[in-house]
Amino acid sequence: MPRKICVxxxxxxxxxxxxxxxxxxxxxxxxxxxQIKGRSCGYNLCSxxxxxxxxxxxxxKAALYRTLRHLEANGHVKSAxxxxxxxxxxxxxxxxxxxxxxxxxxxxxxxxxSRSMSRFVRGxxxxxxxxxxxxxxxx
Amino acid sequence: MPRKICVxxxxxxxxxxxxxxxxxxxxxxxxxxxQIKGRSCGYNLCSxxxxxxxxxxxxxKAALYRTLRHLEANGHVKSAxxxxxxxxxxxxxxxxxxxxxxxxxxxxxxxxxSRSMSRFVRGxxxxxxxxxxxxxxxx
DNA sequence: GGAAGGTAGATGCGATATACATCTAGATGA
DNA sequence: TCATCTAGATGTATATCGCATCTACCTTCC
Numbered sequence: 001m002p003r004k005i006c007v008x009x010x011x012x013x014x015x016x017x018x019x020x021x022x023x024x025x026x027x028x029x030x031x032x033x034x035q036i037k038g039r040s041c042g043y044n045l046c047s048x049x050x051x052x053x054x055x056x057x058x059x060x061k062a063a064l065y066r067t068l069r070h071l072e073a074n075g076h077v078k079s080a081x082x083x084x085x086x087x088x089x090x091x092x093x094x095x096x097x098x099x100x101x102x103x104x105x106x107x108x109x110x111x112x113x114s115r116s117m118s119r120f121v122r123g124x125x126x127x128x129x130x131x132x133x134x135x136x137x138x139x
Numbered sequence: 140m141p142r143k144i145c146v147x148x149x150x151x152x153x154x155x156x157x158x159x160x161x162x163x164x165x166x167x168x169x170x171x172x173x174q175i176k177g178r179s180c181g182y183n184l185c186s187x188x189x190x191x192x193x194x195x196x197x198x199x200k201a202a203l204y205r206t207l208r209h210l211e212a213n214g215h216v217k218s219a220x221x222x223x224x225x226x227x228x229x230x231x232x233x234x235x236x237x238x239x240x241x242x243x244x245x246x247x248x249x250x251x252x253s254r255s256m257s258r259f260v261r262g263x264x265x266x267x268x269x270x271x272x273x274x275x276x277x278x
Numbered sequence: 279g280g281a282a283g284g285t286a287g288a289t290g291c292g293a294t295a296t297a298c299a300t301c302t303a304g305a306t307g308a
Numbered sequence: 309t310c311a312t313c314t315a316g317a318t319g320t321a322t323a324t325c326g327c328a329t330c331t332a333c334c335t336t337c338c
Contacts, residue, residue, distance in 0.1 A: 032259065035266050043286050054255045060326065065287065087285040088333040100267075107263045114256035116193045117249045120171065124246045127174050128239075182315050199297065204316060226314040227304045 025054040026067050028106040034077060034095045035103060041082075041090035042068055054110075068093060076102045164193040165206050167245040173216060173234045174242060180221075180229035181207055193249075207232060215241045 029052050033045050036052075042065050049059050068091075071077045076099035079091045095103070168191050172184050175191075181204050188198045207230075210216045215238035218230045234242070 028259070032263055035263065041286075046286095052259070054259060055252060061287090062289080062327080063325075065289095069288090084286075084334080086334065088287080090286060103263060104267065107260050110256045111260045113194060114253045114260065117253035117256070120167070120191070120193060121246050121250045121253065124171055124174065124242060128243065180315075185315095200316090201298080201318080202296080204318095208317090223305085223315075225305065227302095227316080229315060 025057075026059055026063050027071065028103065028110060029053055029059070030064065030067055030071065031076070031095065031099060031103040031106060034093060034099070039092050039094040041092050043090065045093075071099065071102075074102075075099075164196075165198055165202050166210065167242065167249060168192055168198070169203065169206055169210065170215070170234065170238060170242040170245060173232060173238070178231050178233040180231045182229065184232075210238065210241075213241075214238075 026049075029049060030045065033049060033052055034040060037045075045068075046059070046061055046064055049064065053059055068077065068079070072079055072093070075096055077093045078096050079093045081089050082092045084090050165188075168188060169184065171191055172188060173179060176184075176187075184207075185198070185200060185203055188203065192198055207216065207218070211218055211232070214235055216232045217235050218232045220228050221231050223229050
């Protein structure tokens with residue numbers, strides 16, 4: 001998933017180094033949406049994206065469209081124009097094999113990230129509780 | 140935790156909107172380190188930061204020092220110069236009360252993020268498994 | 279027929295952030 | 309005195325973000 005290949009890890013380990021410059025968590029969400037829906041155009045994705053978003057940051061239309069083009073440039077999705085039923089033509093996207101793989105990589109990255117975050121949370125919470133216990137005892 | 144106040148949520152809910160432009164997850168880690176160590180200078184934090192990092196992206200020296208100055212500018216940490224034992228003087232940081240609160244906010248944000256990520260992972264994994272079951276059955 | 283409004287996609291651009299290199303400067307040691 | 313280590317800070321090209329704006333098609337309604 002890194003935009004540029006990570007120099008710290010082996011080629012096939014999906015490290016989270018690339019999160020350094022993450023595309024606002026939108027890339028994995030787009031991939032997941034296409035996995036669910038099979039095929040969709042940017043506009044429809046946009047409206048449903050929020051429900052599957054990882055953060056509660058509002059996903060930017062511009063970011064979405066740019067992410068789709070970026071994914072296509074990397075062969076993760078493929079698009080085709082379709083006549084719109086009532087409305088302008090729409091560019092309909094679907095996942096490619098590589099895209100499915102890319103999503104799996106993202107899954108590993110997010111799994112690790114999720115784990116390290118919950119570890120962080122546990123640790124910080126415990127420290128706060130211990131601190132509180134100590135001060136209440138002292139009083 | 141957002142660098143600029145979020146316009147989508149109430150003032151006191153620590154939303155993850157600010158993650159849009161996250162400081163590479165380094166801010167919470169620095170706060171946590173200071174919670175653990177009580178007091179430390181940038182140089183020492185740097186060497187131990189990696190163990191507590193959320194991602195396996197290497198934390199940048201420059202990012203660390205800038206984050207510390209940023210935290211201090213916002214009143215989350217406080218620094219004082221100390222004579223170094225063998226070596227140049229060091230700027231020693233400690234958490235302020237506001238910093239502790241800031242860490243608690245981060246904790247909530249990361250907790251939510253961790254949860255939505257693991258939900259994402261479960262969903263994507265299940266979809267992959269279902270897909271695999273279907274194709275093996277068809278064969 | 280033409281103005282208004284909704285659908286769909288794309289672009290422009292200033293402000294920030296990131297990554298990486300470089301710089302200052304005191305202390306130590308050969 | 310020259311190199312090296314410790315400690316902190318800065319410079320800068322490039323990438324990304326956020327927000328506004330633009331094109332263009334289609335439908336509806338006056």
